[in-house]
Amino acid sequence: MSAVPSFTDTLIAWQKRAGRHDLPWQNTRDPYRIWLSEIMLQQTQVTTVIPYYLRFLERFPTLxxxxxxxxxxxxxYWAGLGYYARARNLHRCAVEIVAVHAGKWPKSVDRLASxxxxxxxxAAAIAAFAFGERAAILDGNVKRVLCRFFAIEGFPGQASVERALWARAETLLPECDIEAYTQGLMDLGATLCSRRKPHCNDCPLQQACQAHRTGRAEDLPTAKPRPALPERHGHYVFVSDGHRVLLERRPAHGIWGGLLVPPEGETAAVLARLGISDASESPLGxxxxxxxHFRLTLSATLCHIDAPKAIADPSLCWIxxxxAAxxxxxxxxxxxxEGIAPAREAQ
Ligand code: SF4
Structure with missing residues (x-):
């Protein structure tokens, strides 16, 4: 795994040189402040979080x-940040640490994650930033970076892919500088290795990044597989004398609204509705x-008649x-x- 030291060391060096260093929750070992920022940053951009974070800390300066x-x-004080379960859990968590842990933050990832x-x-981010623990983070941004750098296929939300990503994240952990490494992953995912149009030309990992080398940066991570579309079936009856075909205008709403299609239904029922009893039938494919939202299988029968008959229904017309096309x-x-051969003109 030759890329491993390259990935980790390069990221640490880049973070120290060009990463973010002045965010309000950086340069502290206070788990309360770090935890608060991590919760607020879930699904929310840094620039949105900063004023909320500062206001929140003013009102609630300690755990x-x-x-x-x-x-x-x-x-x-959370209003406007959305995802209010985060605020309720934040409060529950503070109450639990004070009541159960006498106000002391647990240091291990497992206990934090409980x-x-x-x-x-x-939990890993808090452990790394507050306690210097060697713990792997794997949020959406980090998944994207790893999937691209190592060309990991498969939807990251799928359990087997996620397991592989966690395993990979663990092997990449540095012996020291866990804070710069963790921050580097966050910074890279938030700034350069963006979801759309990643800035590969400015990226310190560019040379060894497999997605970049193969021109697949925007194809990875693999998108969530779409659920299979429901199947529907429609049978259409093409009544024709070889010169004209009977078409019916669809209602304005629904599929093919307002367009012309042959009458739909079982052949016998359609012919009965039209009052046609002398047609010769052949499959049209x-x-x-x-x-x-669905897939349609269309089957069709051609019903040949000698001459078109007058039809009273105004939605039907001979074309x-x-x-007709x-x-x-x-x-x-x-x-x-196109499968209906026009009859030869009488000589
Ligand atoms: S080279 Fe591009 S795709 Fe690869 S990690 Fe950097 S920004 Fe992401």
Whole structure:
């Protein structure tokens, strides 16, 4: 694994040289301040968090002050940051540390992660920044960096991929400088290795980054697999005398709203509705077509009649075969129309 020392050492050197050093929650070992920033930064940008963080600390300067406050007061100072479960858990966590741990923060990642609202990655960040513990973080930004640098395939939310990422994150931990390394991962993911249009040309990892080398930076991490679309089936009856075809205008709403399609339904039922009893039937084929929310399999029957008959229903009309394709029919119907051989003109 030759890239490992390169990844870790390069990141540490870059963070010290070019990373962020003046955020209000940096340059402290106070787990309360570090924890508060980590919770606020979940799903929220740094620039949004800063004023909330400063205001919150003014009102609740210590863990004890937060634990002693009513939950409504905490929510009030959180208002606007969204994801209010974070604020409720923040308060519960403060109460628990004061009540159960006599106000002392546990130092191990496992014990931190057992507190309300603190996941494994947040626990690791607190342990690293407050206590200098060698602990791996793996938030969304870090997953993106690792997936790209090591060209790890698969959706990171999938359990097996996530396990592999945690294992990788553990092997990358430095022997020392855990704070600069952890901050470096956060800084790189937030600034250069952005979700869209990563700034690879400014990235210290560029040379060894597999996604960059193979031109796949924007393809990784693998997107969440889409659930399979539901399948639907529609049968269409093309009634034609070889010169014209009978089409029906769809209602304005729904699929193919306002377009012309052949009557839909079982052949016998459609012919009965149209009052046609002398058609000769032949299969016209099947097609598959994808809509945003479902896939449609279309099957079609051609019902040949000797001469078109008058139809009272105003939504139905006879259209000349050669102009039917341009008459406002959906693409799959146009393709099926192409399968109808026009009758030869009488000599
Ligand atoms: S080279 Fe590009 S894709 Fe690779 S880690 Fe850097 S910014 Fe991300």
């Amino acid at each position: 004890e002050a937060l634990a002693a406050a009513p939950q409504e007061a905490v929510i009030e 507190l309300p609202g603190i996941g494994r990655s947040t 099947t097609l598959r077509h994808s809509f945003t 000349a075969l050669e102009s 341009e008459a406002g029919v959906p693409t799959p119907i146009r393709k099926l129309l």
